[in-house]
Amino acid sequence: MIKTNQVYNYLYGPVPSRRFGRSLGVDLTPFKTCSFDCVFCQLGRTTQKTVLRKEYVPIDAVLTEIQSWLETDGDADCVTLSGSGEPTLHSDFGKVLRVLKQNPIPSALLTNGSMLVHPEVRDAAGYADIVKISLSAWDQRSFEWINRPHPQLQFNELINGLKSFRAQFSGKLWMEIFIMLGINSSPEAVKKIATQIKKIQPDSVQLNTVARPPAEEFAAPIQQAKLASLAGIFEPPAEVIAEFNANSEKHIAATEASILSMLQRRPCTTAQIVGAYGMHISEVSKYLGELMRTGQILEKRKKGDVYYAVARRGLERGLKDENKGLIGP
Numbered sequence: 001m002i003k004t005n006q007v008y009n010y011l012y013g014p015v016p017s018r019r020f021g022r023s024l025g026v027d028l029t030p031f032k033t034c035s036f037d038c039v040f041c042q043l044g045r046t047t048q049k050t051v052l053r054k055e056y057v058p059i060d061a062v063l064t065e066i067q068s069w070l071e072t073d074g075d076a077d078c079v080t081l082s083g084s085g086e087p088t089l090h091s092d093f094g095k096v097l098r099v100l101k102q103n104p105i106p107s108a109l110l111t112n113g114s115m116l117v118h119p120e121v122r123d124a125a126g127y128a129d130i131v132k133i134s135l136s137a138w139d140q141r142s143f144e145w146i147n148r149p150h151p152q153l154q155f156n157e158l159i160n161g162l163k164s165f166r167a168q169f170s171g172k173l174w175m176e177i178f179i180m181l182g183i184n185s186s187p188e189a190v191k192k193i194a195t196q197i198k199k200i201q202p203d204s205v206q207l208n209t210v211a212r213p214p215a216e217e218f219a220a221p222i223q224q225a226k227l228a229s230l231a232g233i234f235e236p237p238a239e240v241i242a243e244f245n246a247n248s249e250k251h252i253a254a255t256e257a258s259i260l261s262m263l264q265r266r267p268c269t270t271a272q273i274v275g276a277y278g279m280h281i282s283e284v285s286k287y288l289g290e291l292m293r294t295g296q297i298l299e300k301r302k303k304g305d306v307y308y309a310v311a312r313r314g315l316e317r318g319l320k321d322e323n324k325g326l327i328g329p
């Protein structure tokens with residue numbers, strides 16, 4: 001967590017990340033501003049689907065916060081541009097990466113890749129140490145089904161943009177594929193995705209599945225064993241991403257325990273937990289994902305809202321933790 005009492009509007013975390021360790025998030029868009037509306041999106045449905053690039057949040061304020069964080073907290077394994085939407089829609093995201101380039105903490109850009117069709121976006125993204133691009137479709141039809149992109153976006157142009165970016169980017173390019181049961185989980189579908197990925201020649205390919213409540217109920221996860229069996233379709237074989245690194249920091253356990261404690265009292269939505277703890281939605285979402293994955297909580301849908309409630313096993317563990325003094329006052 002941010003240690004000082006300073007309140008940040010555009011920074012959150014550091015949160016535990018599957019690939020980035022303790023990752024400080026930089027959020028450059030208002031909630032759910034994206035060029036896609038992916039069926040698996042953990043943030044829910046896109047409310048502002050757009051391809052308009054502009055200064056969604058004041059860049060000077062973002063840079064001031066980053067500078068202040070570096071001078072006071074400044075402790076993370078990575079600084080990641082991600083959060084409430086697609087970061088490359090912000091017209092000045094490259095300025096953030098250029099500033100981060102001047103300090104030793106590596107920077108990562110998490111993107112859906114759709115804006116990399118533009119040369120200026122490719123140039124700006126080039127300042128990141130790591131660029132992780134999500135690609136879960138193999139043609140226009142599957143693209144429209146899975147990612148529900150803005151109508152101006154074409155799958156072939158997206159692939160061409162990614163190829164052009166790879167040709168000029170000397171940092172680490174990672175690609176992540178979300179596999180969903182019955183949507184893109186057949187070996188035939190995965191082979192088609194692998195064919196597209198091969199054109200881009202990323203440094204690594206990561207297979208993932210739905211771990212947190214998705215935008216659409218039909219976006220169901222596949223079993224880890226099945227995911228592992230698909231990894232060999234890629235060249236070189238894809239990595240299967242575990243939910244969290246094993247060496248989670250103590251504060252992560254404490255935060256999970258705090259959320260669990262709240263859910264013991266009453267089921268809550270993500271927004272209610274965000275409001276109660278003043279944490280960023282991406283941060284809350286990660287903790288909820290871990291509590292779901294470990295079977296401590298379960299989700300209940302009611303009139304379109306997702307509520308989280310303590311599973312019986314989780315209640316027992318939560319009480320045990322409380323006895324150990326892990327749960328705060």
Ligand code: SF4
Pocket residue numbers: 034035036037038040041042043046084085086111112
């Ligand atoms: S998963 Fe990423 S690209 Fe897809 S809708 Fe959510 S924020 Fe946008």
